[in-house]
Amino acid sequence: MEQMVYIVSVVFTCLALLIIPVIIITRRLSVHLSFKNILRFIKLVASQLDDEEENNEKSGTIGEEDKRRRLPKHVAIILDGNRRWAEKRGLGTSEGHHAGARRLIENAKDCFAMGINTVSLFAFSTENWARPEDEVNGLMALFEKHLRSEMAFFRSDKIKISVIGNRTKISQSLLGLITEAEEATKNYEEKHLIIAIDYSGRFDILQACKSLAEKAKNGLIQVEDIDEDVMEKELMTNCSEFPNPDLLIRTSGEQRISNFFLWQSAYTELYFPNVLWPDFGEAEYLEALTWYQQRQRRFGLRV
């Protein structure tokens, strides 16, 4: 009888020791309780601890070098989910976009702090012009506001700003700010923030084609000499040292590229987390990088 009580109490204690931390973990993360999520959290904390250890070391070791090599040089992000985030909280669409913009600045700072060279953001697609007029105007005002307010930060952190896209439809004031930002930061080299406003992958390829056709007409190049390298130099990403993203993140769970980088994502690893953009914080970002580091990239060759 005593033995039974003993065994039962041991079993219950073990179960409690397992279940209570699990409940705390899932409460903290406010995610669905599942084995996969628990593993993910453990991996995340482990990689965060690794990063902390690295930062604490004074000199670079082989481990750090190796990890740095396996970080993506160019990360592209499709910022999806602002409106759904606002809807979930009973807020208006513009609040969603405001939260998204704040998250954008924070994440850009995190990216560069981790040693990523180039970050591209799909801020406004050519297809977005079809949205309601006040939303579009709100977005344009948001871009102006943030370009203005973050100029000091871009200068102090030496971040080169490039805006790619069709410039003919955006307002003069925004255009002026963009030109100013690009001029002021054009000589910085190590960090590059590319913002895609009124951009579409097909439009990019089309303008490259027009430019090449013009050059061919004027005798600057022969049509037979047009190849992939020539094309790449005509695309709007020619402003960057690393035009092709290594990692493309699209938030909110939609598994589509929606006409962002088409040519440039030929070999890009695509990551589709379920989280909405305003909720995509440092933890989720670290998870994306951990995921990227585990990919085997072969580029068509044998393993």
Place this chain on the structure above:
Amino acid sequence: MGGEVRQLLEQIHRFSRRCLFRVLSMGPLPTHLAFIMDGNRRYAKKRGLEDGSGHKAGFSTLMSMLQYCYELGIKYVTIYAFSIDNFRRKPEEVQSLMDLMLEKIKSLLDKESIVHEYGIRVYFIGNLGLLNDQVRAAAEEVMKATAKNSRVVLLVCVAYNSTDEIVQAVKRSCVDKADRDTERIQLVDIEENMQMSVAPEPDILIRSSGETRLSNFLLWQTGNSQLFSLDALWPEIGLRHLVWAILNFQRSHSYLEKRKKQL
């Protein structure tokens, strides 16, 4: 006795599949499915077989997929058979792949082959000039022989790279508009010159073996396609994966249609 049992099981399978497809077709169905058939070599390694048998198993999976697509009424199927990048593999491997392709392409010309049974029209898309003469000749023969079929369209991408396809289209557009105003080149001009213009854009792109990249496949055409990455290796892909992909497609279809109407 064994043969009869097998036939009976086959009938039951076919019947239950028909019921399942009837249920699926209550919702919207994709018009164009694209597959990246990745994982044949890993499959062979996993089973301890020799290299070539992975590709053979992959081919029979492809035939089953085509059958399901035909039964579901999906009109266009595109497959990524061989990339221009794959030419950089070891010469022996490239040669054995070419031999296998030649054998399978020739088998499509048989009277009993699936292409005639299901009325499949076959296109070979890619830089066919990079293939050896025999394979190219066989491919052209199949294209000619199936030109009259119209039930299902199968697009086989061989010696294909999407960037290569785009460059060829750009070159052709430049030549076409050489005498006219180059400013008037529009998206439709490039699109018309794409080899894949014979089919609409894919609704779904499925990649097997767990990799999550496009590997230079249909970059222009998949701007709005749903991308699915399945962990199973290509020879392990079966009906359940196809059904799962279609169910997911149906789930987000109404949202996507609403967005398309806004354009």
